[in-house]
Amino acid sequence: MKKTIFTILAVVAITLTSITASAQKLVSTKTHFKFFSTTPAEDIQANNYKAVGTIEKSTGDIVFSVPMQSFEFEKALMQEHFNSKKFLDTKTNPKAKLVGKIADLSKVDFTKDGSYSVDVTGDLTINGVTNPVKEKATIGVTDGKISLMSKFNLTLNDYKIAFKSGKPSRNIAKTLEVTVEANY
Amino acid sequence: MTTKKKIFKIVLIVIGVGVLIGGGVGYYMFNKPARNVQNTETDFSYKASEIVNEYLTDSKKANAKYLAENGESKVLEITGFVAKISEDFNNQKVILLKAEGENAGVSCTFTAETNVNTLNIKMGDQVTIKGVIRSGASFDKDLDMYENVIIEKSDIVSNK
Numbered sequence: 321m322k323k324t325i326f327t328i329l330a331v332v333a334i335t336l337t338s339i340t341a342s343a344q345k346l347v348s349t350k351t352h353f354k355f356f357s358t359t360p361a362e363d364i365q366a367n368n369y370k371a372v373g374t375i376e377k378s379t380g381d382i383v384f385s386v387p388m389q390s391f392e393f394e395k396a397l398m399q400e401h402f403n404s405k406k407f408l409d410t411k412t413n414p415k416a417k418l419v420g421k422i423a424d425l426s427k428v429d430f431t432k433d434g435s436y437s438v439d440v441t442g443d444l445t446i447n448g449v450t451n452p453v454k455e456k457a458t459i460g461v462t463d464g465k466i467s468l469m470s471k472f473n474l475t476l477n478d479y480k481i482a483f484k485s486g487k488p489s490r491n492i493a494k495t496l497e498v499t500v501e502a503n504y
Numbered sequence: 505m506t507t508k509k510k511i512f513k514i515v516l517i518v519i520g521v522g523v524l525i526g527g528g529v530g531y532y533m534f535n536k537p538a539r540n541v542q543n544t545e546t547d548f549s550y551k552a553s554e555i556v557n558e559y560l561t562d563s564k565k566a567n568a569k570y571l572a573e574n575g576e577s578k579v580l581e582i583t584g585f586v587a588k589i590s591e592d593f594n595n596q597k598v599i600l601l602k603a604e605g606e607n608a609g610v611s612c613t614f615t616a617e618t619n620v621n622t623l624n625i626k627m628g629d630q631v632t633i634k635g636v637i638r639s640g641a642s643f644d645k646d647l648d649m650y651e652n653v654i655i656e657k658s659d660i661v662s663n664k
Contacts, residue, residue, distance in 0.1 A: 347649070349611075352593040369592040370613065370638060370654050374647050383646045387639035387654050389575050396538040403575030411571045414639045419646045501593065 346504035357493040380422035466504040541657035552584030552601040559640035608641040608650040618659040
């Protein structure tokens with residue numbers, strides 16, 4: 321009898337914990353990642369709407385998984401270059417990933433409308449190369465709905481993405497501007 | 505003298521034509537339009553659960569089979585039940601095909617041109633959607649959740 325009660329209690333406890341845990345985790349499938357490169361030769365941009373992201377409210381853990389073949393360019397040839405082995409090798413590395421943490425989580429009140437400026441630190445993996453990153457982001461709370469915005473620079477060489485010669489090496493900036501928006 | 509002139513003329517014409525063709529090809533290559541996925545022949549037809557399970561079993565093998573190095577990956581027709589209808593930041597419709605009890609599904613993004621064909625689709629409908637695969641399904645330990653197969657440039661093939 322004691323054993324049965326104990327089992328029931330345990331089951332209830334575990335269920336409650338998992339419910340609370342899942343309630344703390346925000347998931348976003350409505351996202352936009354943009355690369356922007358500018359050189360005297362031309363401006364190039366690529367857009368991606370298929371990334372998935374999560375924020376764990378209790379710990380500030382933040383994750384994005386970005387399917388690389390979903391980046392769309394204006395010119396088909398650029399998109400082919402982007403995907404190719406020489407550039408991002410998206411067949412071998414179909415996803416880029418950010419695994420990080422909101423460093424100053426105490427600044428954010430997820431229950432109160434507002435705009436919270438935070439630092440996100442973590443590891444960014446692109447093209448199979450992982451680097452530590454520290455970037456600014458803004459968490460927005462509007463009527464209980466959470467959103468995230470960020471704009472940061474990305475140095476291609478850090479991720480072993482480099483055109484040594486030819487037109488791409490002149491027309492693509494060494495440092496790109498990345499814009500991120502996500503609705504949770 | 506006249507023969508020399510003639511040869512010179514011919515050489516000039518040949519060079520001129522060569523430059524024009526070369527320039528034309530270069531210009532076309534640079535500006536060539538993106539592949540029209542809907543006009544491309546379908547490579548594989550599956551139920552949503554079939555492609556999901558193939559990826560969950562061996563994602564490396566599946567990537568080798570479906571993803572192309574230049575990004576023009578395989579064109580798939582996926583049949584499944586509509587589990588979610590939404591819209592992305594680019595105002596494109598997104599339909600998730602996922603059977604009840606499945607861990608992951610197939611997330612299909614439409615285009616400005618094909619959005620209109622989703623308007624009569626309802627939750628629970630069984631539909632067949634054609635599009636290009638961008639990435640496969642997997643369990644991501646960092647997200648701590650399953651990721652769907654991603655299909656883009658989609659259109660409805662049939663709606664039963």
